[in-house]
Amino acid sequence: SAVISQKPSRDICQRGTSLTIQCQVDSQVTMMFWYRQQPGQSLTLIATANQGSEATYESGFVIDKFPISRPNLTFSTLTVSNMSPEDSSIYLCSVDSPDRANYGYTFGSGTRLTVV
């Protein structure tokens, strides 16, 4: 399965600022996914990023707040904009497997964001 490098691993940010999270994959993948895990909660999909097209956002998430870039088949970024304490979460990127039914999805180690 793919190996994902995600950074930063953690950060503490001031409210009103923005943070860009990077996700690098060691192989070319069609789809990359960004999830949010709020404290003590499950994972919620923010958006799906395909190379060469606009990201597709889930209900409740908008591009102005979470702009995503996908410049090539191995890299993506998620920006958390104009942050507030409610944005304090773990953000994880994930990639599909060519044989999804059998191998599921691979996840990065996550970015633990604290907004103060």
Added chain:
Amino acid sequence: GDSVTQMEGPVTLSEEAFLTINCTYTATGYPSLFWYVQYPGEGLQLLLKATKADDKGSNKGFEATYRKETTSFHLEKGSVQVSDSAVYFCALNNRGAQKLVFGQGTRLTINP
């Protein structure tokens, strides 16, 4: 829409105890089912999976059987260890859909 429901946590057990974490799902069609584990400070790792009814997924002593009649995928382990302390997520992927749908997660703590 598709959904996954896990037993409420946290769960605290003594070492060598028997573990069951319940998971039920609602989905159209025939989804693939997964258990993921998140160790403290880490991302998610795939623990085991099953792709069709009556399949049994297994890994590291954990097992789960895809029960279509009860729409369940309960996670079991016969003898837990302190190193099994983690958060466990049940998830499904419906064929034709791009995303995973997660349960709420169950925090497991094993005491020596």
